Amino acid sequence: MAEPVHASPAHDEHHHDQSFWRKYIFSTDHKVIGVQYSVTGLAFLFFGFVLMMLMRWNLAYPGEPIPFIGSLLGENRAPGGIMLPDFYNELGAMHGTIMVFLGVVPLAVGGFGNFVMPLQLGAPDMAFPRINMISYWCLFLGGVTMFASFFLPNGAAGNGWTSYSPLADIALNGQTAWLIGMIFLITSSLLGAVNFITTAIQLRAPGMTWMRLPFFCWAQIVTAFLLLLAFPPLEAAGVLQLMDRVANTSFFIPEGLVVGGEVLERSGGGSPLLWQHLFWFLAHPEVYVLILPAMGIVAEVIANNSRKPLWGYRSMVYSLIFLGFMSFIVWAHHMFITGMGSVMSTFFQTTTMIISIPSVIILSALFISLWGGSIRYNTPMLFALGFLPMFGIGGLTGLPLGLSAADIPLHDTYYVIGHFHYVVAPGTLFALFAGVYYWFPKVTGRKMNEFLGQLHFWPSLVFMNGVFFPMMIQGLNGVSRRLADGGISYDFAGEVAGLNRMMSVSAWCLALAQIPFIINFFMSIRNGEKAGRNPWNSTTVEWLAPSPAPHGNFDQEIVVTRGPYEYSVPGSDKDYVPQAEPAST
Amino acid sequence: MSEHVDIDKQVRIYFLVFGALMVGTLATVGAYYLEVSVPVALTIGLFIASVKASLVACFFMHLIDEKKIIYWTLALTVAFFIALMALPLLTSVADQVGEFAEVEAHEPH
Amino acid sequence: MEIPYTVEAHPETGLNNGKIGIWLFLTSEVMLFGALFATFIMLRIGSDGNWAAMQAEAELNIPLATLNTAVLIASSLTMVMAWASLMRGQLGRFKVFGWLTVGCGGIFLVIKYFEYTAKFEHHHYPESSTFLAIYFAMTGLHALHVIGGMAWNAYFTGPGSKLFHTNRQWLTDRVEHSGLFWHFVDLVWIFLFPVFYLL
Structure with missing residues (x-):
């Protein structure tokens, strides 16, 4: 460990006459790849949001032509501008798929993980830079496949993001393209996960012990393990469903299945429940893939802006690891109404109640971290503070769903939709916005505008709740999900159906509230206030690198000497002590 | 595994392992022709396969003779692999419990 | 820019990056084949005792599969011998064993091809029964892994072996890592063979 292992970038600059393509497109620099991931993720988040806004029109005004763009959608999707139910199903399935696998995961894991984690570890790059590049391009191909599937003759996949069999086995829509796209996305995540874990094990700077790791890095490591071990079963399930569709096998098709009044000509003998098991074996850990990096970002922002060490860092880390473990044995709580029996239900509702404990510990520790701090209310901090109660609502509304007795009436209602959207939309997305505002200066060397940031945050907070809270009310009244007309044809929806208009208007206003962000994002790249190396007076190692950091990251040797959040240390001349003291500043 | 290995001794071990694997393969095929009952055949077959895989x-x-971190990673994988293997088991147990309950419900008292 | 610990071992873990990377990749492979084995068990349990009948109807060729098992085990031996040759600094012997490994993989695939075509001639397709469906799914995925391993080994035995003259240790490590993958593929077959053909 005595020899400095980091090559100095100054020495390297002679080799850096790279072409535009090598430098910005097929780059192996983790920072460029991180930005590619982030931009792709943000673009797909926007696209998924557009799909949802179209759906919200049909929910609020069922059977009425979509104004302005209705005629552009084509006769097979929306004749006369009136959305067909099949098209609504496509939008629903693709909204879920795109938001989860092409929006949040690329941004939270691929983007922030790639850009920030090696910098926070004090590493010059990822352990396998070329695999990192391949991982991004796999994601890109998966994204293109998913996007292109809308233009197939029978449209995109429309069987829900869960693609339950046997419907997804026999549907005539673009389910095959969905499966091929998923195989690309899964490959991308696997390659990324191998890279992340190896980097965290091998490339930490001297002195960066495990308990000096910033919380964000811990979140990325646990996430990477979830991706590594939970995704392959879905890959297997995807291959089997693909065979069911292409080679007419019967992995998920039972004997004597009647479709359209006729018995399906298949050998039968498969099990539709098998798909659900294999799907949720991934998809429950996937929920934590969505939320853990968000918690990591919020922890960084809160420690920095409350000018205090995180309260209970160790218990937060242990909770995180426990959470990762438990997330593998709760999957069947998505399947309480499949008739799997009370023994199984009891087991899985017990594990589900247990897994809520570490989440509560982490959230409580973040709340307590605020106590007595000298809080700075800048934009990243506002989004981080917004995350706490929003994720709290999302988490607490999940408890009734984890108990089989309460889940049976609530299953597949809008209550479920409200619950998980509170977790991932005002929860994870707020944390991701906090991350964008917080690390923007490290990427571009300039800060984002504070006023536009506030103009982004406050309306977003209001309208997010305007979209998702009424869903809980509708759900408790029994309004089912996946109804193209928002349930208006059912009597029991009568008294709450009117809420659909409020939610839809909120959703469109939420879109308007993103305009300041988009302006701010592009304007600040060139015209933002110049930021030095450490605009937020932060302690973690990434702020010791120049902004923007060159290929190879650091222009000095990094030797870590202390914990990650040494803010307001008594007797110190400034209110923060960096993890690694720079030799020359 | 890259430094200070007595490579000649290693090579001898590799040939011994190769021999054992061949014998194991013949033993599995031989056991098939014994035509024992299904549970016994399953036990023998999976036992020999596990021994070969371990070799x-x-x-x-x-x-x-590997480093600690790899053992840890594999232990973690084994834990999740067991959860994955419990999946068909859980389903079949649930089916049987369900059938049992159904039979009980239909039995006249 | 040099990535640290590409060749030399990390002082704390005692391993280089590639070794950790390949083992992590193999853990995900364990979960991939694990899910397929779980599917296999579930289909077998759910077949209401029809499994043996479906298996008999499929008429799998046991002698050919035994031969294939032997070929794959032999390829594992040549694989470690290729690595051992590099450890001894014998480039020529490494190349011989390397190409033997690739060749064994090729023989395995040729035999597999004859098995598959024999099935198709008798109109045994994946759609015929759940037994044949999972048989084709698992052996097919395994064959894809064999192809991948062959490509990997062929690269290091052929053009990649130039590294011997500039960084011998790196080449030795890379061959060890591709060997780990190759042995894993062999290990999967050790289970696939009895599970489909004999039990």
Whole structure:
């Protein structure tokens, strides 16, 4: 460990006459790849949001032509501008798929993980830079496949993001393209996960012990393990469903299945429940893939802006690891109404109640971290503070769903939709916005505008709740999900159906509230206030690198000497002590 | 596994392992022609396969003498692998419990 | 820019990056084949005792599969011998064993091809029964892994072996890592063979 292992970038600059393509497109620099991931993720988040806004029109005004763009959608999707139910199903399935696998995961894991984690570890790059590049391009191909599937003759996949069999086995829509796209996305995540874990094990700077790791890095490591071990079963399930569709096998098709009044000509003998098991074996850990990096970002922002060490860092880390473990044995709580029996239900509702404990510990520790701090209310901090109660609502509304007795009436209602959207939309997305505002200066060397940031945050907070809270009310009244007309044809929806208009208007206003962000994002790249190396007076190692950091990251040797959040240390001349003291500043 | 290995001794071990694997393969095929009952055949077949797999993992893949971090990673994988294998088991147990309950419900008292 | 610990071992873990990377990749492979084995068990349990009948109807060729098992085990031996040759600094012997490994993989695939075509001639397709469906799914995925391993080994035995003259240790490590993958593929077959053909 005595020899400095980091090559100095100054020495390297002679080799850096790279072409535009090598430098910005097929780059192996983790920072460029991180930005590619982030931009792709943000673009797909926007696209998924557009799909949802179209759906919200049909929910609020069922059977009425979509104004302005209705005629552009084509006769097979929306004749006369009136959305067909099949098209609504496509939008629903693709909204879920795109938001989860092409929006949040690329941004939270691929983007922030790639850009920030090696910098926070004090590493010059990822352990396998070329695999990192391949991982991004796999994601890109998966994204293109998913996007292109809308233009197939029978449209995109429309069987829900869960693609339950046997419907997804026999549907005539673009389910095959969905499966091929998923195989690309899964490959991308696997390659990324191998890279992340190896980097965290091998490339930490001297002195960066495990308990000096910033919380964000811990979140990325646990996430990477979830991706590594939970995704392959879905890959297997995807291959089997693909065979069911292409080679007419019967992995998920039972004997004597009647479709359209006729018995399906298949050998039968498969099990539709098998798909659900294999799907949720991934998809429950996937929920934590969505939320853990968000918690990591919020922890960084809160420690920095409350000018205090995180309260209970160790218990937060242990909770995180426990959470990762438990997330593998709760999957069947998505399947309480499949008739799997009370023994199984009891087991899985017990594990589900247990897994809520570490989440509560982490959230409580973040709340307590605020106590007595000298809080700075800048934009990243506002989004981080917004995350706490929003994720709290999302988490607490999940408890009734984890108990089989309460889940049976609530299953597949809008209550479920409200619950998980509170977790991932005002929860994870707020944390991701906090991350964008917080690390923007490290990427571009300039800060984002504070006023536009506030103009982004406050309306977003209001309208997010305007979209998702009424869903809980509708759900408790029994309004089912996946109804193209928002349930208006059912009597029991009568008294709450009117809420659909409020939610839809909120959703469109939420879109308007993103305009300041988009302006701010592009304007600040060139015209933002110049930021030095450490605009937020932060302690973690990434702020010791120049902004923007060159290929190879650091222009000095990094030797870590202390914990990650040494803010307001008594007797110190400034209110923060960096993890690694720079030799020359 | 890259420094200070007595490579000649290793090579002798590799040939021994190769011989054992061949014998194991013949034993599995031989057991098939014994035509024992299904549970016995399953036990014998999976036992021999596990022994062969362990030989490959321990000697060809050098797991007999590996670094701690790899053992930890594999232990973690084994834990989740067991959860994955419990999946068909859980389903069949649930089916049987369900059938049992159904039979009980239909029995006249 | 040099990535640290590409060749030399990390002082704390005692391993280089590639070794950790390949083992992590193999853990995900364990979960991939694990899910397929779980599917296999579930289909077998759910077949209401029809499994043996479906298996008999499929008429799998046991002698050919035994031969294939032997070929794959032999390829594992040549694989470790290729690595051992590099450890001894014998480039020529490494190349011989390397190409033997690739060749064994090729023989395995040729035999597999004859098995598959024999099935198709008798109109045994994946759609015929759940037994044949999972048989084709698992052996097919395994064959894809064999192809991948062959490509990997062929690269290091052929053009990649130039590294011997500039960084011998790196080449030795890379061959060890591709060997780990190759042995894993062999290990999967050790289970696939009895599970489909004999039990």
